[in-house]
Amino acid sequence: MRLFAHDRARLAVVGALIVASSLISLASPFLLRDLLDVSLPTRNTSLSALLALGMVVVAVATSVLNVLQSRQSTLVGQGVMHRLRTAVYEHLQKLSLAFYTRTRTGEVQSRIASDIGSMQATVTNTATTVVSSGTTVIGTFVAMLALNWQLTLVSLILVPLFVLISKQVGGRRRKFVALRQERMADMSAMVADSLSVSGILLTRTMGRGDQLTDRFTTASAELADLEVQSSMTGRWRQSTIGIIIAVLPAAIYLAAAFTFSGTTGPVSIGTLVAFTTLQGQLFRPMMSLLSTGVEMQSSMAMFRRVFEYLDLPIDIPDAADPQPRGETRGELRFDGVTFRYPEADRDTLADIDLTVPAGRHVAVVGATGSGKTTLGYLGARLYEPDRGSITLDGVPLERLSLADLASVVGIVSQETFLLHASIADNLRFAKPDATDDELVAAARAAQIHQLIDELPDGYDTVVGERGYRFSGGEKQRLAIARMVLRNPQVLILDEATSALDNSTEAAVTAALANLSAGRTTLTIAHRLSTVRDADEIVVMAHGRIVERGSHDELAAADGAYAALLAKESAVPVAA
Structure with a gap:
């Protein structure tokens, strides 16, 4: 009616x-x-x-x-x-x-x-x-x-x-x-x-x-x-x-x-x-x-x-009276955060206290199932914590409008999704009014411009359903270029280089390191080689933080991080 x-x-x-x-x-x-x-x-x-x-x-x-x-x-x-x-x-x-x-x-x-x-x-x-x-x-x-x-x-x-x-x-x-x-x-x-x-x-x-x-x-x-x-x-x-x-x-x-x-x-x-x-x-x-x-x-x-x-309830509602967005520094803080998926029989995250200082690079590592990716999703408010709070520059995420939060916090997931459209349209999904020069600059930063430039249709090339015309590494770099174009103050990289070979990974990691200057970066990583230069490395196990410190400190401590290093070193490199 x-x-x-x-x-x-x-x-x-x-x-x-x-x-x-x-x-x-x-x-x-x-x-x-x-x-x-x-x-x-x-x-x-x-x-x-x-x-x-x-x-x-x-x-x-x-x-x-x-x-x-x-x-x-x-x-x-x-x-x-x-x-x-x-x-x-x-x-x-x-x-x-x-x-x-x-x-x-x-x-x-x-x-x-x-x-x-x-x-x-x-x-x-x-x-x-x-x-x-x-x-x-x-x-x-x-x-x-x-x-x-x-x-x-x-x-x-x-x-x-x-x-x-x-x-x-x-x-x-x-x-x-x-x-x-x-x-x-x-x-x-x-x-x-x-x-x-x-x-x-x-x-x-x-x-x-x-x-x-x-x-x-x-x-x-x-x-x-x-x-x-x-x-x-x-x-x-x-x-x-x-x-x-x-x-x-x-x-x-x-x-x-x-x-x-x-x-x-x-x-x-x-x-x-x-x-x-x-x-x-x-x-x-x-x-x-x-x-x-x-x-x-x-x-x-x-x-x-x-x-x-x-009639389904909106479980992550937009703020009814959102706090006006001022100048963003980019400090992301997790205070006593606990979270459990509805179908799970135990907490995925338990009593997480973590601060990602403005402009700093914090990496989260751990075995599969330790809760790393869930932590990143909570930081982008894709889920709500069951207990505790998550703040951006001291403001609870639920007090910010979803649009403001999306403009400040960007996430590059390990599962890259590309629209069945041209490369340019995929990049402009992050910034509809981006100029051609801005597209090229973002692609260069992600180490993908040269490949695009060599295609017969260049940036007008249609990527195919879910980007299947490109390799996993190429899709990942396109996703990184898309996020670079959006230019968020807080960047969450969830295994963002997981599909890249060693040489491409090194190039993209170097590009991301340059882009991280003055940007808050939370890196979720399985391969420890990508996080050695982080300001702080947080080690997670069974949903809890078990260690934290720099690479050298954690390697010398002979704890969980050292065990992960030893395990990674023991894995033979594929030809």
Whole structure:
């Protein structure tokens, strides 16, 4: 209802057009009655011509009004669909990373594309159908009473049965629609997983193409069966309603044949024809209303799935009254931070106290699963700590607007994501108004300009889905160039050089060292060779800080860091 409220004025116009069209159309049966009972028997040609002209005017007027109403109602319906799609997309943009780690991409795509798309007919047509058919039913009922109230009672005696049947059909169809949409979501997820570049590589190397095809075939067959069941649910009952409506005129003729006694006398031919015409005008919109009720009940399954996403709470909300962003120094502080993932059985981080001084370089190292990456995510407020606080220049992160925080804190993840667009568009995602010279400067800083310059299309080269036209090291350098272009005051590097060979790693590390001058840098590293020159190295194990100091201090301490050094030195270098 809130989605429709935006178009109140246009809905009022639609309602006025519908009411006008419905009322004007009611004139035709009365004109027909007078033509049959008055003008034709008396051979009054002028009256006959006037009545016939009136019927033509009614037909033209209702057609014109219907076209105008159709345009206005379509504008309303499409406006509602547009607001619903954008509302869902905007809400999903605000959900935390945790939602996307537990939700299939295909499921999200299915709800935005398939579910909302399937709701379109209901949203677009429901309001106009209810108003149009409702007005027609009421007006026709009044006109039928005016013509003959006894015949009206005969016509309406079975209406409660029609309503009951339609309600039962709608309830059964709703269950099938819910199952159908779930199967469509499963198929969307299957397609997204298996027909992506990564999915095809996995399928081909594992030789699972035939098995995946069999799975898809089975899922498609189940979906087809649900479509048939949903379509055929209640068909026999609704056909019974159609048969009854089709034979009702015969019942009216039979009732007229016995002619009701009373002061009104027998039913005239003109009244009988006009009445059966009105009867047809009554049951068509009545059936339309009943069908709309069935569709609404069916669509509730899709509405439930869509509004299920809209009703998800935003677990990392933007600051209601954000603190104005002043001059940023870039000190990032973790005070007593504890964090646990919802599905985990222990804390991922426990009582973390860490300060990354403004303009300094702090590295966090440790074995896989020690909590290094989670610490970086918390520093960019991709997650919220369960206990403790994280501040930037003394201001809690939750007091800063998300836009301000994103402009100050930048993160280069170990999992590089590139858009299916040109290199220039990928870089400008960080800074839409960047000049060509700025793109080149950022690429040079990331040691990737020369490679781009040698491509036939240069910076206009399309990277392909997820950047699969480039190697892992090249994608990583493009991601670094993108962050360089954004130029945040606080830089979080989460295994940013993990995909680079030794020579490229050295070049990029040197470039990042130059860029880190005057910039707060938090480096999450697995390879210790990349953090030897950090101002401070923090060693983590099982979610806790176990050591901290410079490289030389920690190496001499013969503790956890020294053990990591020894382990790394023992690993043979690949040829």
